[in-house]
Amino acid sequence: MTFFLQLIVTGVAVGSIYALAALGFVLIYKSSRVINFAQGELIAIGAFITYGLTVWAGLNIWLSLAIAIGLMYLLGQGIERVFLRPMIGEPIISVIMVTIALASVLSGLVYFTPFGTLTARFPSYLPDTPLRFGGIVLRWEHLVGILLTVIFISVLLWFFTRSTLGIAMRAVADDQMASLSVGVSIEKVFALAWAAAAMSATAAGFVVGSLYGLELAGLIAIGLRVFPVVILGGLDSIAGAIVGGITIGILEQLASGYLDQYVPGGGTGEVFPFVILIVLLLFKPYGLFGTKEIERV
Amino acid sequence: MTEVATTASRPQEFGEIQLEVNNIEVVYHDIVQVLRGVSLMIPKGKIVALLGTNGAGKTTTLRAISGLLKPENGQVREGYIKFAGQMIHQRSGQAIVKAGIVQVPEGRRVFKHLTVEENLRVGSITRRDVQAVREDLARVYEIFPALTRLRHRQAGYTSGGEQQMVAIGRALMANPKLLLLDEPSLGLAPLLVRDIFERVKAVNKEGTTILVVEQNASIALGVADYGYVMEQGRIVLEGPAAELKNNPDVKEFYMGMTEGGGRKSFKEIKSYKRRKRWM
Numbered sequence: 001m002t003f004f005l006q007l008i009v010t011g012v013a014v015g016s017i018y019a020l021a022a023l024g025f026v027l028i029y030k031s032s033r034v035i036n037f038a039q040g041e042l043i044a045i046g047a048f049i050t051y052g053l054t055v056w057a058g059l060n061i062w063l064s065l066a067i068a069i070g071l072m073y074l075l076g077q078g079i080e081r082v083f084l085r086p087m088i089g090e091p092i093i094s095v096i097m098v099t100i101a102l103a104s105v106l107s108g109l110v111y112f113t114p115f116g117t118l119t120a121r122f123p124s125y126l127p128d129t130p131l132r133f134g135g136i137v138l139r140w141e142h143l144v145g146i147l148l149t150v151i152f153i154s155v156l157l158w159f160f161t162r163s164t165l166g167i168a169m170r171a172v173a174d175d176q177m178a179s180l181s182v183g184v185s186i187e188k189v190f191a192l193a194w195a196a197a198a199m200s201a202t203a204a205g206f207v208v209g210s211l212y213g214l215e216l217a218g219l220i221a222i223g224l225r226v227f228p229v230v231i232l233g234g235l236d237s238i239a240g241a242i243v244g245g246i247t248i249g250i251l252e253q254l255a256s257g258y259l260d261q262y263v264p265g266g267g268t269g270e271v272f273p274f275v276i277l278i279v280l281l282l283f284k285p286y287g288l289f290g291t292k293e294i295e296r297v
Numbered sequence: 298m299t300e301v302a303t304t305a306s307r308p309q310e311f312g313e314i315q316l317e318v319n320n321i322e323v324v325y326h327d328i329v330q331v332l333r334g335v336s337l338m339i340p341k342g343k344i345v346a347l348l349g350t351n352g353a354g355k356t357t358t359l360r361a362i363s364g365l366l367k368p369e370n371g372q373v374r375e376g377y378i379k380f381a382g383q384m385i386h387q388r389s390g391q392a393i394v395k396a397g398i399v400q401v402p403e404g405r406r407v408f409k410h411l412t413v414e415e416n417l418r419v420g421s422i423t424r425r426d427v428q429a430v431r432e433d434l435a436r437v438y439e440i441f442p443a444l445t446r447l448r449h450r451q452a453g454y455t456s457g458g459e460q461q462m463v464a465i466g467r468a469l470m471a472n473p474k475l476l477l478l479d480e481p482s483l484g485l486a487p488l489l490v491r492d493i494f495e496r497v498k499a500v501n502k503e504g505t506t507i508l509v510v511e512q513n514a515s516i517a518l519g520v521a522d523y524g525y526v527m528e529q530g531r532i533v534l535e536g537p538a539a540e541l542k543n544n545p546d547v548k549e550f551y552m553g554m555t556e557g558g559g560r561k562s563f564k565e566i567k568s569y570k571r572r573k574r575w576m
Binding site for chain 1: 363370390391394399402408409410411423464467468471
């Protein structure tokens with residue numbers, strides 16, 4: 001029983017990192033229907049900036065994270081202005097191609113910096129001894145991940161349901177022409193979505209870096225884990241990103257805890273979530289929380 | 298017919314001109330010319346109707362005024378549009394909303410996944426005067442009391458008439474000086490159409506100028522002060538609404554009535570010859 005609970009707890013912790021990584025992806029898709037293939041690169045850049053600020057500039061790690069999130073806000077806005085804005089009005093598939101190119105450009109740029117070949121860890125900033133609840137163990141880094149996820153999601157939920165700008169972002173997702181007719185700036189909304197995506201990616205990169213160390217390919221790979229999460233949860237649902245993230249996290253842990261022993265070489269944790277995903281999509285093609293079209297006759 | 302004879306016959310005589318559309322030509326995709334020299338004058342505080350058949354260029358005229366041509370790859374190539382003394386035909390849609398012109402798009406286009414109240418709030422996106430926005434929200438619920446009990450319902454699950462109210466209410470939340478309505482009667486039952494036009498009149502009474510595009514000529518001329526008729530990208534006829542209502546051609550082409558006042562039979566289609574002379 002303790003073993004089972006341990007897997008669940010670790011699953012929730014890992015899953016909340018996935019949720020954090022997926023949030024930005026969902027925001028961009030929700031407002032502009034663009035699938036962002038550069039999410040992994042944003043995660044990596046956010047983590048590297050935090051590392052640079054704390055190790056080279058010698059700042060406090062939390063301050064570094066806050067500054068990095070601020071810088072990534074600017075980077076997100078910049079990316080939208082330079083790469084995405086000229087594409088407004090073009091077919092969605094072309095815009096998605098641009099994000100694939102963007103991924104290559106960003107990782108290419110990282111290779112010009114010392115971060116391209118860096119393998120490092122954040123200076124330790126948390127107690128080494130993990131938290132214990134009875135027999136269940138939780139690493140401090142995992143707790144930080146859960147807290148950051150909770151903070152980001154609360155802020156976003158508040159923003160999207162209470163602030164007029166947030167509601168306008170959802171309106172743009174619904175009907176761009178009608179939003180224009182009352183003076184919503186589509187460009188501003190898209191830029192904000194990219195900025196928010198870059199910010200939550202930074203938080204995800206920070207947690208992943210704290211847990212597994214900083215290394216370009218590893219961080220980018222987290223971006224790929226986003227796909228099963230958002231497809232499971234529904235591409236345009238924040239709640240879906242959370243539930244999808246945590247579900248994938250738990251499934252991964254359960255699979256590697258219980259199934260790995262029967263499979264030579266292990267690695268079922270990587271595969272099992274996708275099996276569930278395929279089965280689920282047969283019954284819920286929009287994902288668990290995806291928006292269905294409202295049709296009135 | 299005992300219409301009170303109004304002495305005014307030109308738009309200027311109805312009041313100070315708030316919007317002047319001067320001889321504009323609109324071209325889509327740099328090649329398709331839709332408007333060929335359209336001129337309109339809209340007196341402040343009045344209701345003006347813009348009539349015409351499908352494809353006459355009515356919606357394009359509205360878009361030219363509200364700055365919504367650009368998303369459709371259209372542009373005003375000739376002429377100018379002047380609103381409250383300022384040239385606006387090169388401005389962005391957002392700037393035009395801020396200047397005080399808001400268009401209610403054809404087919405309502407409510408935000409289906411947002412609640413009724415959220416729809417209304419989006420209308421206030423360009424405004425910073427929080428207190429006045431709150432008052433305007435209350436005012437919209439006053440004009441459309443039916444929306445009050447629907448405020449937390451997803452707009453996609455309200456009826457067509459309710460959606461039209463949401464769309465108009467949403468535009469009112471931007472506090473427009475000039476409201477552009479594109480076919481508010483589209484797809485609504487006659488009783489609802491009359492209701493919507495009553496509300497439009499009420500909005501106008503509070504001081505908002507209204508330009509309404511309609512295919513339902515009789516109801517539009519019923520509330521309007523002045524009217525324009527468009528065909529093939531041109532204004533072909535204009536005059537005080539009371540006069541247009543009694544114009545035999547308007548009656549025949551847009552209200553489907555014969556000179557005798559009865560309903561027109563589809564057998565008498567020779568009128569197309571007379572109509573051709575206009576174009």
